[in-house]
Amino acid sequence: MTGQKRQIYRSSWLLALAISQGVLSASADELVPAELADGVARYALDTGHLAPVISLAPTLTGDSADYLRARVLLGSGQTQEAKVLFEEVFASNAHRAESALELARLEAAEGDSSAAVRWYQEANRVGFGEIRQQAVFGLAETARSQGQADSAGQYLASMDDGYWAAVGYMNLAADFAKQDLNPSRALVALRVAMAMAVKDQDRGRSRDLLDQLYLRAGFLSVRTEEYDKATDFLEKVSLESYATPQALYLHGVALSERGNYRAAMQSWHRAKKFPLAFPGVSDAWLGMGRGYDVAGYPGQAGESWLAANAAYEGERVTLGKLAQRIRQDGAYKALVEDARGADAQWFLADSRTLTQPRLAYLLRFLEQPGAQAAVHRVAKLDDLYLTLAGRKHDLDVFIRAMEGHLGEVGSRSGNSARAALVSKHERLSATLAQLREQAAGSGQAGKLGYLERQLRSSAQRFASLDGRAAGHSKAINTQLIQARQLQAATGRLQEQIRQVRVSASAMLDEKALAFVAAEQQRMVHALDKTEQQIAHLYEYLALENIGEGLR
Amino acid sequence: MKTLFGIQKSQHCRISPWNRGLWVSGILAALVTTSVAATSLDEQIERLTSEVTRHSASVHALEQQLLHPVNTRVAVFLTLQNRQALDLDSVELFLNDQPVASHLYSDTERTSLEQGGVQQLFVGNLADGSHQLKAVVNARSANKRFVRRELEHRFEKRSGTLRLQMTLDARAPDYEPDVTFREWK
Incomplete structure (x- = not known):
């Protein structure tokens, strides 16, 4: 063990205990057999319940011990210490690829792309399976973000079929679509991504990704006026997906361009069922009027546009109220907490997800990475606060119980009960000895032997009771002092969290209000368009009336 | 313009x-x-x-x-033997016919168990003597069957911490769930 590692090792684990002045002994290591300790630590890390295993971590042994310790450090917010330990693990014989991948991600998060690339390459070199795929994906993404599409493509070509390669090709297709006027390169990349995504073993993940890919391919086909191809892609999008409203709108566009207005209006009608927050829905409302107009029903067209107008106006009111609630209660409550809908039954949860306006706005808002980070900060702080509230409650209960227990110990003599136990033990021993003489057969002897062992065990415990009881009150007093110190520390930490949450919440509110303002602007544009259409229609009808009058 | x-x-x-x-x-x-x-x-x-x-x-x-005073403490751990054979839905634990723990598994927890994680399913206290542990396992087996099995184990609690490891297994071709118990000293 190197000096630096030893220092981190010591500081991390002693610090965990130092908070209680080193008096609280670790209990998890007494409870968990050494052979199961690795597995218990792994399960706790995977499920995010770190507190019970912090005291277990120093006792871990075996090949995975240092890797698990590094993960505990990372999970408990000690990133720099975790990085050093991951480097040590990488230099050893086990978990080399996992450590390299963690290091690459940490470097990428800190913005050091050359160090990230170095670690991704190491993970690629020593890893296999899913770890290797993630490492090559990381390399491809880094190359892509630096504008090196060819290099990214080479990395992707070396990957196995599956989810990570599919996501890589999808991102590459997005870059091609931005750069090229002709989307053929992007469409080829999307087709490759589709072929890769089909091979993903996780069916749900594969379905979601394929929906995204079909939608993108459909959009590009509409843009290049290849409407048959577009409808083929768009008809493959699932009807319960986040991409459904936009796919329905584009499907309508492709059909209308081929002159099939009736079928186009059916698609738009289905898109209209979704909240206006989703892309394509406001256009679908407009499209309905346009469909009637082109089909020669100006009256119906006018009604459709008026209905669209009313829907947009209603949405502006909803957005205004949402902005007001964000200012009043904060974006986290207005957008995130209230969108959860505590009254939702589990069997309705899926169908509700895409039809609730507030949830739709939340999903749209969370499409921005900055918004995700802002929501994550507030959610994490709330989670920490709740954890501390739970601990505070536990400590209150412990303190009351210990105070009560010390009071009882002081007022209790217990001598008569003790004498009764001694005489009962003697009586039982004598009875057993008598029965032992009369026992016939191995069955009876076995039962008596078991009872004798029980009685002997009780006698031993009784004999050592005085010694143990003497230390008991002292131990409880020490624990009471510790509990009170921990309670005070809980209050201090809660206050710190409250202060940091104010800043995090303000940052989130700012982003959410900007998003709502942009959405309001989008509704204003949609409103302008319908009003323009209605004006054109009235103008046309007026001219028709004049023409008829002249005739 | x-x-x-x-x-x-x-x-x-x-x-x-x-x-x-x-x-x-x-x-x-x-x-x-x-x-x-x-x-x-x-x-x-x-x-x-x-x-x-x-x-x-x-x-x-x-x-x-x-x-959990040391002398009376009992801990039950759950592990999976065959990582592909069963998709665990839930486990209920009864000590002397009293329900003491029940757990509904999320995808993350299931994956962790399949990758060698060990779940500390129950920690409690028991008096010395003979006791009965019953585990009710609900799972989907590799041959796409939903299975619910009750598995029992009798053990003797002596002074000191008792650590019980429950290992869940299912073998081809019928993938019948089976639990083995091991006591750690």
């Missing part, structure tokens, strides 16, 4: 280049400030996470000392 509504006069520059420079630098400064604020906030949150985790560990250790 020709537009949809006829010839439109081209507009002169409304903001002088000097002023534009000031605006651009102002916007950049604001962006940098926001990004720095977010980074410092993230650092504060990371530090708090570290402190809260350590604090929770201390409270947990105290809780274990107070609630």
